[in-house]
Amino acid sequence: xHSRALGRxxxxxxxxxxxxxxxxxxxxxxxxxxxxxVRLVQRAVDSGITFIDTADVYGAGRSEELVGKALxxxxxxxxxxxxxxxxxxxxxxxxxxxxxxxxxxLQASLKRLGVDHVDLYYxxxxxxxxxxxEAFGELMRFKQEGLIRAAGVSNFEVPQIExxxxxxxxxxxxxxxxxLQRQVEAEVLPFCAANDIAFIPxxxxxxxxxxxxxxxxxxxxANDWRQRSGAFDAxxxxxxxxxxxxxxxxxxxxxxxxxxxxxxxLLSRPAVASVIAGAKRAEQVxxxxxxxxxxxxxxxxxxxxxxxx
Numbered sequence: 001x002h003s004r005a006l007g008r009x010x011x012x013x014x015x016x017x018x019x020x021x022x023x024x025x026x027x028x029x030x031x032x033x034x035x036x037x038v039r040l041v042q043r044a045v046d047s048g049i050t051f052i053d054t055a056d057v058y059g060a061g062r063s064e065e066l067v068g069k070a071l072x073x074x075x076x077x078x079x080x081x082x083x084x085x086x087x088x089x090x091x092x093x094x095x096x097x098x099x100x101x102x103x104x105x106l107q108a109s110l111k112r113l114g115v116d117h118v119d120l121y122y123x124x125x126x127x128x129x130x131x132x133x134e135a136f137g138e139l140m141r142f143k144q145e146g147l148i149r150a151a152g153v154s155n156f157e158v159p160q161i162e163x164x165x166x167x168x169x170x171x172x173x174x175x176x177x178x179x180l181q182r183q184v185e186a187e188v189l190p191f192c193a194a195n196d197i198a199f200i201p202x203x204x205x206x207x208x209x210x211x212x213x214x215x216x217x218x219x220x221x222a223n224d225w226r227q228r229s230g231a232f233d234a235x236x237x238x239x240x241x242x243x244x245x246x247x248x249x250x251x252x253x254x255x256x257x258x259x260x261x262x263x264x265x266l267l268s269r270p271a272v273a274s275v276i277a278g279a280k281r282a283e284q285v286x287x288x289x290x291x292x293x294x295x296x297x298x299x300x301x302x303x304x305x306x307x308x309x
Contacts, residue, residue: 024062
């Protein structure tokens with residue numbers, strides 16, 4: 001497994017990471033059997049994936065508990081990232097970036113994970129009112145106290161990142177990015193590249209559209225949370241499938257799956273350090289790990305780009 005720098009933190013992370021929102025993620029996703037969830041985290045580490053990503057809000061804390069259980073005896077082999085700042089459970093709903101709340105959130109995360117520190121801690125989302133430099137300043141205090149090794153933000157735009165940087169170095173930004181959703185290319189990616197901020201894309205397969213497994217007559221279930229994305233609305237879905245067909249025409253002759261091609265395309269983009277891939281089964285984790293070896297040459301990457309224009 002290849003690795004890349006996590007900004008200026010001095011930490012190296014695997015180019016393929018594991019997203020654990022399916023592990024204990026009862027609030028958004030179909031529940032994965034908890035024992036299977038533990039196994040897939042362990043399989044990820046044993047497959048060379050050393051970057052494990054979770055959040056306190058996933059499963060209202062249950063994801064962190066299961067990740068902590070899975071990493072017993074494996075903790076020193078991984079870079080462990082979690083996020084805080086979104087309210088859940090008894091705290092209610094909404095977003096709170098106040099230093100006091102972030103401190104309570106981190107302390108609770110450490111307890112659930114069963115660790116004395118995390119390697120990377122993100123503010124999960126800006127609350128729209130707390131000055132980003134005030135919120136991020138608390139993360140700098142966490143760093144000084146040895147509770148975290150690196151600090152990042154998630155789903156922030158450039159003005160909020162710039163404000164956070166007044167408090168200290170932003171090591172990582174995690175935001176949505178994939179072949180079908182490229183909004184970050186205009187400002188965010190160039191800003192990250194210019195400021196040595198590791199960009200970590202979430203949603204690399206665009207809600208599964210880039211997995212290559214959906215047919216044109218596919219329809220989401222009535223209660224599927226992806227209904228809110230708009231990506232599966234009738235006209236949008238057919239446009240996306242047109243793009244998928246063009247992409248598959250490029251990678252299929254090479255013996256490369258569309259999912260691996262989409263991952264390698266992301267890894268070719270400026271500032272991208274690791275691709276966070278989710279999984280429901282241990283064998284999916286192993287397939288995700290193999291994407292690291294599916295290197296594409298410049299000609300193929302250019303052909304993929306042409307499919308998107």
